[in-house]
Amino acid sequence: MDTDSYLLEVRDVVAETADASSIVFDVPASLVDAFAFKPGQFLTVGVPSDQTGLAARCYSICTPPDSPLTVTVKRTVDGYASNWLNSQLKLGDTLRVLPPSGIFTPKDWSADLLLFAGGSGITPVMSIIRTAMAEHSNRVVLFYANRDERSVIFASALAELAAEHPDRLQVVHWLESVQGLPSEDQLREFAAAYSTRTSFCCGPAPYMKAVSNALRALDFPRDRRHQEKFVSLGGNPFGDVEEVLAAQAVIESADDADEAEDAAPVGPAGPVKVEVELDGEEHVFDDWQPGQKLLEFLESKGVKAPYSCREGECSACAIRLISGEVRMLHNDVLEQEDLDEGIRLGCQSVPATDDPVKISYS
Template sequence: MDTDSYLLEVRDVVAETADASSIVFDVPVDVAGAFASTPGQFLTLAVPSARTGLVARCYSISTPPGEPLTVTVKRTPDGYASNWLNDNLRPGDTVRVLPPSGIFSPKDWSADLLLFAGGSGITPIMSIVRTALAEHSARVVLFYANRDETSVIFASALAELAAAHPDRLQVIHWLESVQGLPSEAQLGGFAAAYSTWTSFCCGPAPFMKAVSTALRALDFPRERRHQEKFVSLGGNPFGDVEEVLAAQATLASVDDADEAEDAAPVGPSGPVKVEIELDGEEHVFDDWQPGTKLLEFLESKGIKAPYSCREGECSACAVRLISGEVRMLHNDVLEQEDLDEGLRLGCQSVPATEDPVKVSYR
């Protein structure tokens, strides 16, 4: 499997708080194009594991395009990868990385931005804030919730940005230690003054749910409500890289239980015609086989479609279904509103009927 992963050298590790660090990578000139990103995207890192060779985890890029590629990692209770990265990485180390992925990025930078961040959810939001202020003219309001003052990531950087752009950036800090957890009513009361702005939200699941409920109650349309959701990846998107091969050799005598097979798939009896819009180009094929995932089919045609986890656990491969029907074998990230909008996961979508299918990568 060609996953286009790269070994990047760690340039620096910066302690942001007692339990969060920013990891700065050096990107060689010859692969710089692969690591061009848009604000709000994430990297998938291969974290060493004694048993499996590696575990894959997604971490948001905290710097805007044009600055050193950086992800910020906060420790999570009992989180193997986040604790390993904070405890072990040093300048000069190398990490296997997949290129930037994700769709949590403004499409219209002229729109005023209402941003919500909870804890380490500030990471992609920070990239968006800095890009908006440096390259565009829209106003930005950030509601940033944390446990207490010591847990505020980027506190100094945000204060400096607010001081440099007093007419464009407003940062509202909410501390659980002082005010308790923000309620839906409080979030709604705050957001009511910005009902025509475009919102982006990232943070713990209860926080994002409260924000989403509050914005829906204010009749924010779906196209102006964006959320970033991460699930710990269970699979290996890196393929048979050296770390995995070494672990497989070590564990050759260990038997792993097979997962129960799914019921016989329901779908077309023969190949289906599919039309794909990707990076401004249109591709048409008439031999998409039943049971073959869209991502795998495109890869067999030599088309580099976006993906990260390959397991239906992130949104990097999301497509918009324009016509026809597909069935997703697994989905841990798209909510009903996303499905109603036509979003599907390319890594998990197979033809559902014999009707032609048309999809567009956003």
């Protein structure tokens, strides 16, 4: 399996707080194009594991596109990967990494932004802020919630940016130790002054839910509300690389697979036509087979569609269904409002009817 993963050398490890570090990667000239990224995207990193060979985890990029490729990792309780990266990783080590993925990125940089971050959710938001201040002229307001003052990642960098751009960047810190957890009413009251802006939110699930409810109460339209979601990846997106082959093999039950296939709804009678818009190009094929996942089909055609986990556990492969019908085999990240907007996961989508399908990755 060709998963286009690469070994990158660690240029530096920077302690941001007692529980969080930023990992700076050295990207060789030959891989500059492969690791070009948009503000708000993330990397899938393979952390060495004695049990599984590699533990795949997604970590957001915190830098703007013209800066060294850097992700920030905060320790989580009993989190093997985050603790290993914060305790064991050092300058000169190498990590296996997939190219940048994700759709948590502004499309219109002329729009003023209303940003919400909670804890380590500041990481992709920081990339957006840094890009906006360096390359654009829009105004940005950040509501940043943390447990206490010691937990604030990028405190100094945010203060410096706000001082450099007093007319464009406003940073509001909310500390649970002082103010308690922000309620939906408080978030709604804060956001009401910025109801015409485009919002982005990343943080713990309860925090993001509260922000989402607050914005919907203010009638923020869906196309101006964006959230980033991560879950622990259960599958291995890196293929048969040396690190994984050295680990103990995990064999899935054939009986379970047979039962899942028997229970699957009836799909199209034969091959389906599909039109795909990706990176400004249109690809048209008339032989998408029943039961074949869209990502695997496009790869068989030489189309480099984005992905990360391949398991329906992240949003890296998100597509927008323009016409036709698809069925997702698994979905751990899209909510009903996403589905209502036509968002689907390319790695888990199979044709549902004989009708032609048109999708877009933009």
